[in-house]
Amino acid sequence: MTGFRDDGREALEWAARYLERVDELPVLSQVDPGELRSRLPASPPDEAEPFSAVLRDVEEILLPAMTHWQSPRYFGYFAISSSEPAILAELLAAALNQNAILWRTSPASTELEGVVLDWVAELLALPVGWHGHIEDTASTSTLVALAGARELAPERRVVVASEHAHSSVEKAVKTLGLELRRTPVDDAFRLRPDALDLTGACAVVATVGTTSTASVDPVPAMADACVRDGVWLHVDAAYAGSAMVCPELRWAFEGVDRADSLVVNAHKWMLVPVDCSLLWSRRPEALRAAFGLVPEYLRTAEATEGIGEYGLALGRRFRSLKLWAVLRCYGRTGLQRLIREHIRLAELFESWVRDEAGWEISAPRHFSLVCFRREGSDEANEELLERVNASGEIFLSHTKLDGRYVLRLAIGQERTTEDDVRVAWDLLRRDAAGL
Amino acid sequence: MTGFRDDGREALEWAARYLERVDELPVLSQVDPGELRSRLPASPPDEAEPFSAVLRDVEEILLPAMTHWQSPRYFGYFAISSSEPAILAELLAAALNQNAILWRTSPASTELEGVVLDWVAELLALPVGWHGHIEDTASTSTLVALAGARELAPERRVVVASEHAHSSVEKAVKTLGLELRRTPVDDAFRLRPDALDLTGACAVVATVGTTSTASVDPVPAMADACVRDGVWLHVDAAYAGSAMVCPELRWAFEGVDRADSLVVNAHKWMLVPVDCSLLWSRRPEALRAAFGLVPEYLRTAEATEGIGEYGLALGRRFRSLKLWAVLRCYGRTGLQRLIREHIRLAELFESWVRDEAGWEISAPRHFSLVCFRREGSDEANEELLERVNASGEIFLSHTKLDGRYVLRLAIGQERTTEDDVRVAWDLLRRDAAGL
Numbered sequence A, B: 001m002t003g004f005r006d007d008g009r010e011a012l013e014w015a016a017r018y019l020e021r022v023d024e025l026p027v028l029s030q031v032d033p034g035e036l037r038s039r040l041p042a043s044p045p046d047e048a049e050p051f052s053a054v055l056r057d058v059e060e061i062l063l064p065a066m067t068h069w070q071s072p073r074y075f076g077y078f079a080i081s082s083s084e085p086a087i088l089a090e091l092l093a094a095a096l097n098q099n100a101i102l103w104r105t106s107p108a109s110t111e112l113e114g115v116v117l118d119w120v121a122e123l124l125a126l127p128v129g130w131h132g133h134i135e136d137t138a139s140t141s142t143l144v145a146l147a148g149a150r151e152l153a154p155e156r157r158v159v160v161a162s163e164h165a166h167s168s169v170e171k172a173v174k175t176l177g178l179e180l181r182r183t184p185v186d187d188a189f190r191l192r193p194d195a196l197d198l199t200g201a202c203a204v205v206a207t208v209g210t211t212s213t214a215s216v217d218p219v220p221a222m223a224d225a226c227v228r229d230g231v232w233l234h235v236d237a238a239y240a241g242s243a244m245v246c247p248e249l250r251w252a253f254e255g256v257d258r259a260d261s262l263v264v265n266a267h268k269w270m271l272v273p274v275d276c277s278l279l280w281s282r283r284p285e286a287l288r289a290a291f292g293l294v295p296e297y298l299r300t301a302e303a304t305e306g307i308g309e310y311g312l313a314l315g316r317r318f319r320s321l322k323l324w325a326v327l328r329c330y331g332r333t334g335l336q337r338l339i340r341e342h343i344r345l346a347e348l349f350e351s352w353v354r355d356e357a358g359w360e361i362s363a364p365r366h367f368s369l370v371c372f373r374r375e376g377s378d379e380a381n382e383e384l385l386e387r388v389n390a391s392g393e394i395f396l397s398h399t400k401l402d403g404r405y406v407l408r409l410a411i412g413q414e415r416t417t418e419d420d421v422r423v424a425w426d427l428l429r430r431d432a433a434g435l
Helices: A001-025 A035-041 A051-065 A086-097 A107-123 A138-153 A167-174 A219-229 A240-245 A246-253 A285-292 A320-355 A376-388 A420-435 B001-023 B033-037 B051-065 B084-096 B107-123 B138-152 B167-175 B219-229 B238-246 B247-253 B284-291 B320-355 B378-390 B418-434
Strands: A132-133 A158-160 A179-183 A201-207 A232-236 A261-265 A278-283 A358-363 A371-374 A396-401 A404-410 B131-135 B158-162 B179-183 B203-208 B234-238 B261-265 B277-281 B358-361 B370-372 B398-403 B404-410
Touching: A001 A051, A001 B001, A001 B084, A035 A240, A035 A320, A051 B320, A086 A201, A086 B001, A086 B051, A086 B084, A107 A132, A107 A278, A107 A320, A107 B033, A107 B051, A107 B238, A132 A138, A138 A201, A138 A232, A138 A261, A138 A278, A138 A285, A138 B378, A158 A167, A158 B179, A167 B284, A167 B370, A179 A376, A201 A219, A201 A376, A240 A246, A240 A261, A240 A320, A246 A320, A278 A285, A278 B167, A285 B167, A320 A358, A320 A420, A371 A376, A371 B167, A376 A404, A376 B370, A396 B138, A404 A420, A420 B404, A420 B418, B001 B051, B033 B051, B084 B320, B107 B277, B107 B320, B131 B138, B138 B167, B138 B203, B138 B261, B138 B277, B138 B284, B158 B167, B167 B179, B203 B277, B219 B234, B238 B261, B238 B320, B247 B277, B320 B358, B320 B370, B320 B418, B370 B378, B378 B398, B378 B404, B378 B418
Parallel strands: A158 A179, A158 A201, A201 A232, A232 A261, B158 B179, B158 B203, B203 B234, B234 B261
Antiparallel strands: A132 A278, A261 A278, A358 A371, A371 A404, A396 A404, B131 B277, B261 B277, B358 B370, B370 B404, B398 B404
């Protein structure tokens, strides 16, 4: 164990130093495709190497090939954070290597998962009594929810979602052998309830916080229609769900209490490293009907259910530990503070864009995502994005709205300060002027 | 960062101490269902707590509710190991929080995953050029492979597998809306090729190392039939695949070179903590046809593919890092040594059972799994299992073969020594005598 303690000290120090200097590293990796591969041996070693050699290569070879999601100036897609307590909880989880294939193979992992899902349900003011469990990503959570919906209405083969629903809905629908019906959106990128057609539908997916603009579908109207026609309502709040820890933002969850399932990614805006997607359902028996197979070698005297009966994977790592560590080490107020600060920064950036000639806001701002563009051609905006990203100073991503190329600035990194947002704005204006 | 360094030191020391004393802890958790939950608060804290409070509760509250997969006397299901370099690699991965949704969002994670899958392919003597990527569990890997098969032959709705194929095959088939045709096995629990009916089949699943007995399906005959009828052959070697690092065991992979896809779980017998399931395919274009959706907000200038195009999940954590750490810190010879020692211990245990009156071997032993029973009733064997497991000294699981209750002793923990196996045998004999 001397080796483990010594190697561990080195690894821990490397991680600490990484977090201290991540703001000095180019946010978007500057390597070319294939460059990393060419720097690594084509074959594995025959003989053991010391861990210090691995750590050296992480620093010298891997680090330049990383895009730094932990950088305070990472503003792409949805920005995420792996917080310090969660990092250490992952160390513990790996050491413990619990595998909750059944309750008895890890009562701790099985029961803690239920407890922390209840805790988060309370923080987000979800209805009492929903069954929660953890999946890897929202892609899987949505697949699991839609499989539950299909189970209840096997003759109905259509899933309805807005044009702005995440691509994972299309993936899940295709995987399940169902058919996706895209519903048009209004001028604020929200599903148009007047265009909702539930003919032959087994499920409707409402998005609270779409990927392109963080728009919020009209869940109450969608819930009305679903209740009327007996259709499963799945709510995808992968990004925005965490914001419901703040009561003043809960307008966005109106109607969600009537959903049949809900996904919120704790690895997006709840300080937990990937992967940790939270799936709740009001109808867990449908998930169990879809996935609950108990072969002989898994039958036990306790007959206590395993979480695997509610999803695809049988093996399950101890994901709840990191979420538990975050909930305790931040508390309700710590999580609220994070969300509120990120929204304040987004509002600030939005105001700068709005007040500056030659720039425009491209979609109503919700939460911590600002969609904007330089007035002018799509090509100029695309070039602007490539240029600021190539600088390594900041990283933003883009989308298309009504056919126009639009930049997205997403705030979600724990380390992001007002100075970082100002750096982004200054750089955007400077590079735009130089185009 | 002082907090992180101090908390990290405590967490690391706790992990080191855990690994030092895990052999003294009851292998199977001795708590009752609900006991852990009742010891945790019903609500999350409002205010932040120090990380040391979390660590204290891991020790005092969670630890008694754990079944110790890291114990040298864990012999249940398939025993697994989380090795020291892999534990530290998970710490690094959590600190880096790479999310490889696209190549550009983590060239390091994207390319290292390709490199280590090539490395393992070489170690296992797989054909050159197969496309490999990592999924969470074999359940997902098999789903992805069968989705690829369905894509190539959408009009054929049957998947063929043996009666002894893993329950995850049934789950995947059901999820994909396909139909499972179970093929009978011979007296050594291998699929009977003369009973193989490929009518309407889009895929056949061959298992190398079944869950009940580690039996090996006749892959060459199954490959012949698949090639003849143009049917996708998926090989499930989740457990036994890692053993192919030893040339003397490669008889078990005969014919696998003609498979269309193959799953091996590095988190089973390759010293990597859950989850890390390796999926190779000879036809990656089929996986891409099944899962490759690239929405606008994910399109990038490099047009370099993301691994997510080959599976369900879009978000992907840096799983390759722990596998890379293991491959380097053990090397080919270290992995061979582990496999050979585990097989030696299983052979030894098998010989003890065989030579003892009143006991019988219930299935041919393959690799490191011994299926055995006390002569007599199923009830007596079941009681014996409950009794030895309740002791906390060892943990074994069971299966049913030809309707009879059978005990399984699976060796796969890195810490397991000959003494541990002897403890298991002494305890089994003692408790059997007392029944």
